Amino acid sequence: xxxxxxxxPLIDCHNHVGxxxxxxxxxxxxxxxxxxxxxxxxxxxGIDRWIVFPFVMHAALDLSTFMTSGEIREGPGRLHDxxxxxxNRRLLREINTLFPEEGKRMLPxxxxxxxxxxxxxxxxxxxxxxxxxxxGIKMQTTILQADIKHLRDSGRVFVELAEEWDLPxxxxxxxxxxxxxxxxxxxxxxxxxNPRVRFCLAHSCRYDKECLDRVNELPNTxxxxxxxxxxxxxxxxxxxxxxxxxxxxxxxYSDPARVIADLAAAYPRKFMWGSDSPYYSYAAExxxxxxxxxxxxxxxxxxxxxxxxxxxxxxxGTNTLxxxxxxxxxxxx
Numbered sequence: 001x002x003x004x005x006x007x008x009p010l011i012d013c014h015n016h017v018g019x020x021x022x023x024x025x026x027x028x029x030x031x032x033x034x035x036x037x038x039x040x041x042x043x044x045x046g047i048d049r050w051i052v053f054p055f056v057m058h059a060a061l062d063l064s065t066f067m068t069s070g071e072i073r074e075g076p077g078r079l080h081d082x083x084x085x086x087x088n089r090r091l092l093r094e095i096n097t098l099f100p101e102e103g104k105r106m107l108p109x110x111x112x113x114x115x116x117x118x119x120x121x122x123x124x125x126x127x128x129x130x131x132x133x134x135x136g137i138k139m140q141t142t143i144l145q146a147d148i149k150h151l152r153d154s155g156r157v158f159v160e161l162a163e164e165w166d167l168p169x170x171x172x173x174x175x176x177x178x179x180x181x182x183x184x185x186x187x188x189x190x191x192x193x194n195p196r197v198r199f200c201l202a203h204s205c206r207y208d209k210e211c212l213d214r215v216n217e218l219p220n221t222x223x224x225x226x227x228x229x230x231x232x233x234x235x236x237x238x239x240x241x242x243x244x245x246x247x248x249x250x251x252x253y254s255d256p257a258r259v260i261a262d263l264a265a266a267y268p269r270k271f272m273w274g275s276d277s278p279y280y281s282y283a284a285e286x287x288x289x290x291x292x293x294x295x296x297x298x299x300x301x302x303x304x305x306x307x308x309x310x311x312x313x314x315x316x317g318t319n320t321l322x323x324x325x326x327x328x329x330x331x332x333x
Contacts, residue, residue, distance in 0.1 A: 008318055010047050051170070059078060088124070095132075184206070
């Protein structure tokens with residue numbers, strides 16, 4: 001059987017590898033994931049490839065505040081002058097030098113901070129791009145408190161790099177009023193302004209139908225369903241990080257597999273499956289209350305595989321390959 005006649009490999013398009021000092025020092029969960037552990041667990045569940053990137057917090061922020069206030073600021077407690085210079089290189093070394101057998105199945109994205117010392121970040125990224133295979137650029141601006149709209153000014157250099165290298169963005173998205181830093185509508189505006197650059201909005205745009213419909217309309221945008229099961233729980237409980245019912249995509253959120261089926265039917269070419277490992281679970285104390293949203297890798301994969309093979313192949317293979325501009329053969333080689 002030829003490579004072209006085989007179904008595309010099952011790709012998990014959203015995974016963090018490494019450690020997050022903010023979550024660890026502030027007492028939140030999760031705060032780490034080892035590449036080999038992720039690989040071995042995923043392979044046992046049938047995953048073939050992973051898009052991976054570092055955790056969110058970077059060493060160019062003041063670590064001395066993490067244990068106490070959790071405040072995000074630059075200051076004397078930083079370990080590095082350039083955001084993600086250490087974290088990106090650390091991840092690529094783990095993939096290419098420490099664990100090359102597992103690393104062959106990884107599709108590394110680099111992380112970027114669109115607000116802080118962006119020119120120096122670009123210098124470091126150019127060095128990495130010359131040395132290693134890089135498949136995209138990841139941003140999580142909510143935790144960094146760095147407005148995604150900085151991609152129009154201080155972070156414009158990353159848009160220019162993405163266009164020059166023909167690499168896509170994968171961006172954490174939000175619709176909550178309390179989160180001005182990663183609004184899905186802002187990401188979509190930026191994508192519309194940059195038609196030669198590809199964008200993926202993470203977390204199903206929190207099931208905001210207006211945003212999902214706009215993803216479907218724009219030729220250069222996709223969305224992923226990362227942390228799907230706890231987002232479904234959030235919808236059932238009408239939690240504030242999910243789009244309100246008046247704007248919410250209509251489906252049965254008590255059944256995560258049904259939600260995947262309905263999203264795949266409504267947005268057949270724009271929906272990509274990803275687990276958000278290890279952030280398919282989240283636990284923290286917020287305003288004196290412990291918040292626990294807990295899922296498992298097994299549960300995320302089970303919700304995917306409850307669907308017909310053609311749907312699984314499309315949303316965890318075909319669509320992701322189109323987003324990455326990769327062929328089946330090039331990925332397998």
